[in-house]
Amino acid sequence: MDAFVTRKKRKASLERAASPSSEESTDVKLAILSSLHPGVDQEMLLDILLAHDGNVEATSQTLRTRVPKKSGTGNAVAAQSSLRSFAVTSAGSDSSPLSKRAKLLSRKGATLHLFDPVDISEHTPCTIIHNFLPAEEANSLLRELLEESKSFEKMTFKLFDNVVSSLHTSSFYVGSYKELQAQKHEYVYNGSRMTDVRTLTPQLERVKSRVQEAVNGEIQERIRTHYGGKKLKYQSPGPWTPNAAFVNCYNGPQENVGWHSDQLTYLGPHPIIGSLSLGVTREFRVRRMIPQDDDEPNSNNPDMTGQIAIHLPHNSLLVMHADMQEEWKHSVSPAQAIGPHPVAGNRRLNVTYRHYREGFHPRNTPPCPCGVPAVLRVVTKKRENWGRYFWMCHAGNVPGKEACEFFRWAEFDEDGNPLGGETRQGGRDEVIRGDGVKEYGVSGGEREKGDWVNEAGKEKKKKEDE
Ligand SMILES: O=C(O)CCC(=O)C(=O)O
Ligand SMILES: [Fe+2]
Numbered sequence: 001m002d003a004f005v006t007r008k009k010r011k012a013s014l015e016r017a018a019s020p021s022s023e024e025s026t027d028v029k030l031a032i033l034s035s036l037h038p039g040v041d042q043e044m045l046l047d048i049l050l051a052h053d054g055n056v057e058a059t060s061q062t063l064r065t066r067v068p069k070k071s072g073t074g075n076a077v078a079a080q081s082s083l084r085s086f087a088v089t090s091a092g093s094d095s096s097p098l099s100k101r102a103k104l105l106s107r108k109g110a111t112l113h114l115f116d117p118v119d120i121s122e123h124t125p126c127t128i129i130h131n132f133l134p135a136e137e138a139n140s141l142l143r144e145l146l147e148e149s150k151s152f153e154k155m156t157f158k159l160f161d162n163v164v165s166s167l168h169t170s171s172f173y174v175g176s177y178k179e180l181q182a183q184k185h186e187y188v189y190n191g192s193r194m195t196d197v198r199t200l201t202p203q204l205e206r207v208k209s210r211v212q213e214a215v216n217g218e219i220q221e222r223i224r225t226h227y228g229g230k231k232l233k234y235q236s237p238g239p240w241t242p243n244a245a246f247v248n249c250y251n252g253p254q255e256n257v258g259w260h261s262d263q264l265t266y267l268g269p270h271p272i273i274g275s276l277s278l279g280v281t282r283e284f285r286v287r288r289m290i291p292q293d294d295d296e297p298n299s300n301n302p303d304m305t306g307q308i309a310i311h312l313p314h315n316s317l318l319v320m321h322a323d324m325q326e327e328w329k330h331s332v333s334p335a336q337a338i339g340p341h342p343v344a345g346n347r348r349l350n351v352t353y354r355h356y357r358e359g360f361h362p363r364n365t366p367p368c369p370c371g372v373p374a375v376l377r378v379v380t381k382k383r384e385n386w387g388r389y390f391w392m393c394h395a396g397n398v399p400g401k402e403a404c405e406f407f408r409w410a411e412f413d414e415d416g417n418p419l420g421g422e423t424r425q426g427g428r429d430e431v432i433r434g435d436g437v438k439e440y441g442v443s444g445g446e447r448e449k450g451d452w453v454n455e456a457g458k459e460k461k462k463k464e465d466e
Helices: 002-017 022-036 042-051 056-066 081-089 117-123 135-151 177-185 202-226 446-452 458-465
Strands: 111-114 126-129 153-159 162-174 197-199 244-251 257-260 273-279 282-288 307-312 316-320 328-332 347-354 375-378 389-392 407-409 429-432 438-441
Touching: 022 056, 111 117, 117 126, 126 202, 126 307, 135 162, 135 202, 135 244, 135 273, 135 347, 162 177, 162 257, 177 197, 202 244, 202 273, 202 316, 202 347, 307 316
Parallel strands: 111 307, 162 197
Antiparallel strands: 126 316, 153 162, 162 244, 244 347, 257 328, 273 316, 273 347, 282 307, 282 328, 375 389, 389 407, 429 438
């Protein structure tokens, strides 16, 4: 117990001592180390990272030379011990002690496991619909995506001299060839162009319509039951109309996604995401971000806030509502063991339907002097400016890259459309590079540049605010 408490304290002190966006960077560091050393479990990674005062390269060097690899994980399929036992204790009937609402609140350092749609709706910014599609339709989509996923790839990015990659594979689907071209040549993700973009298959299109209808119903219900009958400020009004889908494949219990919020840059503030799970049941964890004052210890790590595990069975639709991305983080945690699915074996396929808003196309958002679209973020750490949106240099999102000075508080109309007319009133340059790639940037327009780039000192502040 003492050792556990000490470890938590050490993690908190590491995060205080590290860079201003320290909590994020510890998560990123762990993700990088997981990617470089997939055989070593997270606890050990954290311990060794702590022993090296947060230095990723030194940790990696120690791991390369001194730490034996875990055995017996990989793709082995074992009994779904943890999920089954939780399923028994939280069956959701009112006679079950766990179902007593008062006991459901998540606590510091604990994980609360939720299965029941009523509990999920009450305690998280999500709602869930079990057995969403007719069984045969779900299996048929699953079979198609299993085939598609054979050519999915891990997402990679560069850090120092290493290329690190995600632990799972994915691909991105859009509605038309035109949108596909735009995604490949106009949008930027973590400083890179997306190379694997596909058009929605007829099945993904059909399911999209069903998801759209169900999600719009859930949105109205959420507004009625949680937002006092009125959409959130900046939430897009009118029906949600998804036009893209990320498809993720998790092959085996160790493939996971670390803590993150989905990027707001192209979706705008308070986006809504419809997430369909197929195949193996996995845990989708959520935790609330807590604002803190300068002198408070870092309260935004999972050890300190407590987390909620939402169990996502085959053919369930999870709706991430408008308050999710700005106020909560989510992850798909590695599993001790998983129960094989009759069609998918040890794989889980996940489709997240999203709405890319025209107002957030890179041509419509503030130009960063770097020539790469700025990213939209929100203050999630400091109490001061909590919930305020800002545009910043994309490199602030790319580990190991130096961000330029660009920073600007974001302004929206009531419905979340970006304000800041300068760029949209013809001042914006579209540069067609030699290779035909379109970039939206500033080519020497001093006034415009001055309009968007904040005076010295703001860049530092933005990092601290975050
Ligand atoms: O697999 C999931 O359920 C969620 C994946 C996710 O968080 C994402 O694609 O952003
Ligand atoms: Fe996500």
